[in-house]
Amino acid sequence: MLIHEAVADQAAKADINVVTGLGVALFLAGGAGFWALIHLRGKTVDRLWSHIDIAFEALTDKAFASLGTLRTHINELLPDPDADFDPLDVIVDPSSVEKPAKVSIRLLKERHRIRRQYRRLLRVCSWLKYSVLSFTISVAITTLVYQFMFAESGLWQFLFYMTIGIAVGVVFLVAAYTTLVARIDGVIENCKPKSNRSVVNSK
Numbered sequence: 001m002l003i004h005e006a007v008a009d010q011a012a013k014a015d016i017n018v019v020t021g022l023g024v025a026l027f028l029a030g031g032a033g034f035w036a037l038i039h040l041r042g043k044t045v046d047r048l049w050s051h052i053d054i055a056f057e058a059l060t061d062k063a064f065a066s067l068g069t070l071r072t073h074i075n076e077l078l079p080d081p082d083a084d085f086d087p088l089d090v091i092v093d094p095s096s097v098e099k100p101a102k103v104s105i106r107l108l109k110e111r112h113r114i115r116r117q118y119r120r121l122l123r124v125c126s127w128l129k130y131s132v133l134s135f136t137i138s139v140a141i142t143t144l145v146y147q148f149m150f151a152e153s154g155l156w157q158f159l160f161y162m163t164i165g166i167a168v169g170v171v172f173l174v175a176a177y178t179t180l181v182a183r184i185d186g187v188i189e190n191c192k193p194k195s196n197r198s199v200v201n202s203k
Helices: 002-037 040-077 094-148 153-191 194-202
Strands: none
Touching: 002 094, 040 094, 040 153, 094 153
């Protein structure tokens, strides 16, 4: 009986040591991640702010140009109000307006969306930084409770699942950050003059 208890005690100590080592590794990784994210929002502003303004103005010009084309197209379809009634004008197909109208709507939506996505990206930067900090603190507390209060299984299990929940949130925020950056960079690239894009691609 004593041998069985000694073996169980050694197994529990080995398990605690493994979890503690993993906890220390995650704590160091979380600390390094938080340090790297401290200035993420500021760096994002420095990198994108001027490009966002330029893209917004470019989309404004494109939208006005598209609306002008749409207006000209509609004027060509509509009969002259001062002219005599012509039955042939009634059967003019207005469906040709659909494509330029969709282009105008797309440009207006894209123009409104780029600044909204930029503001969302800045919020994600802040949330990501504090989420990584929360994860790091949670890992430290969970590891300490597991190491020194192993008998309180309910407590360290609660902390363990809470840490997992925070980690899932961090992964979600990283995915959101990556997606928003890709979308914004894509819009900025499309708004550049073709000559500039060709120079960048040649490099």
